[in-house]
Every structure is written in C-alpha cells, then in structure tokens.
Amino acid sequence: MTQESPPSDPPQDSLPAPVQSLELRGTPVAPGLALGPVHRKDYDLDRVQAQRVPLDAIEAELNRFHSSLRESKRQLDELKDKLKGKVPSDHIRILDTHVAYLCDSVFLSDVENLILNEQMSLEAAIAKVISDFDRIFRLVENELLRERAVDLRDVGIRVLRNLEELKPEDETEAEPQPLGDYILVARELSIVDMFHLGGLSVLGIITEEGGLTSHAAILARSMGVPCLTAVEGLREQVAEGDFVILDASEGRVLVNPDDVVRAQYREASADHDRSQAPEGAVQWKADSFQTKDGTQIAISANCGNLPEVTAAAAAHLAGVGLYRTELLYLIDKQQPSLESLIAHYTAIAREFAGKEVTFRLLDLDSSFQVDYLHEQREPNPALGCTGVRALLAQPAVLRRQLEAILRAAVEGSAVRILVPFVIDASEIRRVKEAFFEVRMDLQRARHPLPEKLEFGAVIETPAAAMGARALCEEVDFLVVSYDSLTQYLLACDRDQSELSERFDSIHPVVLRVLQAILEAAQDEGTTCTVTDVGATRPAILPFLVGAGTRRFALPSVILADVQRSLASFTLERATEASSRAIRAACQADCLSLSDSFVRAFDTAEEHR
Structure with missing residues (x-):
C-alpha cells in the first residue's frame, strides 16, 4: 500500500483559516443518513444568455434541438x-x-418559433419557454399545475445539459466534477439531478426549494435516497467539495463538522447500511430468538440515532433497551436547545409507540472536549468526571435533558430513564431529586406529563456491580454494560490491541459478578438487561445465557448472528458450561469450554 509523505508545515502566516462548521435545518422528504462531499448543481435558466443567431444558422439550431431531444429520450x-x-x-x-x-x-412549437421568427439561439429559446411556463404555472393556486411546471423545468434542463455535452470542449465552460460518490446540493429537487449517468452515486440530496409531493420526492423515497428540502440559505453557505452529514430523518445538515462528529456518524451510517442488507431486512417476531431447545431470549434495540431506531422499529423489535443520547451534544460546541432535544426524543418515542424506549442520560468524559461539561481534559478521562458525575456537576445540563425526556414521554411509548456510570444509590437519588423538581415546574406550567417514568442504572463499575442489590431498591431496572464492566473488573483497556484477547472469551470473575447481579435483580423483582456487542460473541454468549441472562439490548445489524448463535446450543449445556466456568481459577481454564461453543457455531454456519 502506497502512503503519501506528510506535507511540510507551511509558514504560520500562510496557514488557511479553519473551516467553520455549521448546522442547517430543512424539511425531510426521504429519511436516511448520508455522509460525503458536496457536488453542486447550480444550473439556472436565468443565466442563459439571450443570444441571436444568423439566418443561415437556424437550420443547424433546429437540428441541434432534435438531436438533444433524442438523446434526452434515450436517457x-x-x-x-x-x-x-x-x-x-x-x-x-x-x-x-x-x-x-x-x-x-x-413545447416544441414554442421553441421552434422563437428560433425561426426571432432568431434566438436554441439555449435561449428553451430557457425562455421553460421560464414563461414556470411563471404562469406558479401563479396558479393549483398543485397539479405547479407540479407540471417542475416537470417541464426538469425536461428543459435535461435538454440544455445534453446540448452542453454535445458542444466541442473548447466552447463549454468547465464545471467542477465529483471525484466519487457525492451529496447533491441544488436549488430545487429535480429528477434530472438525482441520477448520475457517469457511474457515480448520489448519496443524498439537499435543496433550497421543492415539495414533499413532487415527482422527484416520490422517486427519492422509493429509491431510499436521503433527501432534505427547504433548507434556507443553502447555496450561500455550502460550497463545492464541502464535507456534509445529511441526517434527513432529523431534518439536519452538518457542514464541515469536526472529526469526532464525523466518526460518530460514520459508525451510525455503516450500521444503517448493514441494516439495509437483505439479511438485516428481517422482521423479527417475539419467538425469533431462542436456544436450540426453545428457551426464549428477549431482544430489544441498542441505538444511537434516529435512522437506527427506524430500522429497529421496521424489524419489529420489542423496544429500545438503550438509546445513547450523546450525538446531539457532539454536533455543536453549544449545548443543544431544549426544543431540539424535545423534537429528537419525541421522534424516537413515536417510532416505538406503545413499547419501551430507554433513554440513557448523557455519558461524555472530558476527552470529548465538551466545554459546558468539562473545563479541560482530565489526566484520566475514563475514571474522571464522566456519566452521572458530570451531570450532577452541571445541573443545568441534567435538568434540560430530563425536561426534554419528560415532555417527549407523552407520545405513547413507555419512556424510561437510564443513569450511566453509577457508583451507588446516592447518585440515583440525586438524579431523581432533579427529576421531581423539573416535573413540578412542568406541572405548574400545565404541560402534559406521563403518569410515571421508570428509572434504571447502568452497571459498569465494580462498585455498582457489588452494590447491585442496594441499587435495586432505588431503581426499576438494571442494564449491565458487559464490555465496560469487563474492562473495569479486569483493569484492561478494551481499545488497546495488546489486551484484546482478554475480551475474546469469558473470564470466570466477570461471569461470577454477572451471576451475582442477575440473582440480586431476580430476588428484588427488578428486570436486568445485558448490552454491548462483546456479550454476543459465540465464545461468550452461551455462558451469559447459562448464568441466567434472558434479556439483551443489541444493535439491529448483529441480530442475525445472535439468532444463529443462540440456536447452536441448548440451555442445559449452557447452564452446565457456565457453572463450570464460574468455578474456574482463571480465563485459560475456560478456553476449552469456549472453544466447544465456537466449534458448534462454526459447524452450524457451514451447514447454512
């Protein structure tokens, strides 16, 4: 693989000004998520020059007209x-x-008459005819006629573009061309711009104008192309080549966002793309997930953005077992407004009306450099002021999020609140106190509110794991973050490749702690859900089921693998293996047990 050598540092006074990020809002036409560089289509009928042609060139203009019409029909x-x-x-x-x-x-006679009678150039004649029809149709209060104006304008632009391509190269103005797949930015939603005939792909479409019922909008929705329209000031603020994130589900465009936001959305986009594959399009039933001998396992979704929630709802999952709320806080340097949080959480709740939706409160450590949470980066962010600690240290941030969740909870879903990075019950009590204060304020303002919201705690710290029984007295449910709990119990950074083998198979200490949590929850009548991708590895999942786990919150994209893994073992065998692993002295003593489950899974895969 060829690597480019790093460029030498330019003089300080020649450094370009940093590209400013901004957020634009619009009206969603077709939901979805797309990331990529901007390619602008700025073709405007008004810019066509009203040129005249000599009498002896009229026949050539008419021939050009009919050649372009034939090419347009072929396309x-x-x-x-x-x-x-x-x-x-x-x-x-x-x-x-x-x-x-x-x-x-x-259309044909009007264009030809302008060429014959007024000696207009072909381009000027087409532009005048289309503009005249456009003005007439738009003055009429009739949606059908307005749609006809849009269609006719589309056709005119297609013919004009073909005329440009038929010209000799030295007579055409060079337009910037995309080097790869791109997000289209244009004045108006147009069918002619939706499909690039050069083999490149339009990842998404953003326009200043256009309606929800236009023919282009209908095709965008059918094609599954994320599309946002009515974005005010779009063309003044977005340039050719700008990197944008189009979140058409939320009605948001992020222009030149920072690397942290890009990484978050790239991960979400990759998950969304995988969920659109044929295998990910499965609609799961309540009994879809069970062991080889028929033991039912409840699966809910683990999501971090609206497209993931939409995919989970389309897959008929039982609810959202964990919704990660961090993304809106990473988009901008400013704290998201109350209105934007309410709109976002309301959209999530509506997707799962009548089902449980669990919002995990903001969980960002100081490495994310969110100024209104942390003044500076701490020496050890992962063990610093993160999760509930940061929220309690910044009560205004906590109260705003609690209010947004409360006001979104009237949409018919069973909204729940999950508190991250808990150490003991005192933190839950303080969050509840803030919650009740917010609730009282909203009641005085006569806002509609749900009768009750359940509270839960994330079990990821050793202290919370050992104090699970006491936590059960304060909360309605527990969520075990398997990967985080493993990391803290084993004192191993899960992102450090040299230590990755510690997470590849079950460790007896982790299993003992998990079983104790499950037993405490069962004794107290508290539901307990396990989350994180690490819990679903074929070398780990059977032990968790054998230890008593019956609920998981997982990303939609891995559910097909989880289903096959569950079907490869019986509960009896999993319980026996779990019992032996719990008594093991070290992780190495569990490897033979893990390998047997992996072989069974691999054998099942070979026979698919």
Missing part, C-alpha cells in the same frame, strides 16, 4: 430500465411524463 428510457425492480412500477411511470414533454407539441 429516460435507459433510466426506466435501470429502475425496474427497484421502485414500484407506478413510480417509474413518472418518467413517462418527462418523455411526453419531449414530444409535447406546444
């Missing part, structure tokens, strides 16, 4: 063939409207 026919089987047939027929305009007698 539309090719596009219709390309879309067959990908979108509903009635949506493909939208393109027939464009084909019909290419043969429309009024």
